[in-house]
Amino acid sequence: MKVIIFLYNGVTMLDAIGPYEVLKNMEDTEVLFVAEKIGEIKADSGFIDINVKHSIDDIKDADILIIPGSTIGFMQEMKNGNVLNWIREVDKTTKWTTSVCTGSLLLASAGLLNGLKATSHWRVINLLSNFGAIATRERVIEQGKYITASGVSAGIDMALHLSNKLVGEDQTKAIQLTIEYDPQPIFNAGNFSNAEDKIKKIAEKKLSKDAQKELGLLGMIKHSKNILKLMK
Template identity: 40%
Template sequence: MSAAELAAGAGRRRLLRGAVAGTLGAVGLAAASDHPADAAGGHAPRQDDERTLSIAVLLYDGFTALDAVGPYEVLCRVPGVRVSTVARTAGPVRTDTGELTLVAERAMSDVGGADVLLVPGGGNRGVVAMMEDADVHRWIRRIHRRSTWTTSVCTGSLILGSAGLLRGLPATTYWASRPYLEKAGAVYTPGRFVEAGKIITAAGVSAGIDMGLHLASRLSDEKVGRAMQLAVEYDPDPPYDTGSPEKADAQTQALALKLLEDAAR
């Protein structure tokens, strides 16, 4: 390729970046001019508020990657929002498979509040440990007292329940963990996500993306929520129709749980 062709290619890339930046800027200005509706359990801050909205994603040894990363991918691009990862101590945190590590930016002791708390689910090892961790429960309750939204994905709802936040409330969780959710004091309610006051619980793993889009519209407006769905090209068309236990036979359910268990570390 000649120097002239390289220069032309670079020029096209600059033009594309400029077009994208202009489009996103227009979306941000439109969002800032709208007044989002009051959210149940608390007012959703307007996009023309000067302060940045903070979202704290709790990481712990054995969490499931997509539970955290799915909502993060949607929410980190909402105008006026800052997503940070939090763990008992700052630094690397292993997922449930033990083959992927994410970095917690901040320690729990350094985070005294957040507009949104997000608790992902995880493998049995990680979730059981969090369900028994009184220090984590105290931190969750402290953040919840001032949060606009407190949310969970998958078995993260069991952690919220263990912290005492779901007593008598409708909630959802991973399909195989429904009985444990009721033991945690919640009322199991089917749905990709369930909103109860300022608490939103999402069903298993990929449902965190659905909840993330809903939360994006709550934190901004519906136009931004719709745009973020397109931005991440979330248009599921799976090759199989076995995405819920109601659609899968017993053999498929058993294999699904075995695959999860075999991959756990």
């Protein structure tokens, strides 16, 4: 089983590493990190770099394609014709094409989610409708071979959902135990529908602060007003 995870500057690291930790535990599975170009990829935090050894010029097929999200970086990739064309071409070879968080907007931009239900991070989920997808607030959504997950941590759930389909319940339970994934959050505030309005406002301020920081990291300051306006 060949799994490729696409990375780009500004990626949210857990979006990629969460599914990686699950799927690498499936037997006879190879997981590759792929970027537009070989070399260093910076996470949205600015504190973590990954040295990617495979480029989209080298990798043209996969059994599973995973597109992680980001705070701001996804918006630049949505306009990157080279990347979108690569996503379309790899998608022709996949058994499953998946996304985490705002990664679904790359799939939608590539025209792969037209007419399908899809989810994303709560702050930008409505942007999906601009590309023909049916924006739906669910944690994990399966539509044919396309699986989209909501924000960040949902990537682990998406990967377990996928593992269950590929290797069955017992193996997936064993993987879940291997990574000791037993979420017991201290507060019931991790779902947009459950969170209080005051908590949503605080979260929005944090996201705006993170977005401004990432804009600086990516050298995209001149576009900040337009991007932040889209995210409101």
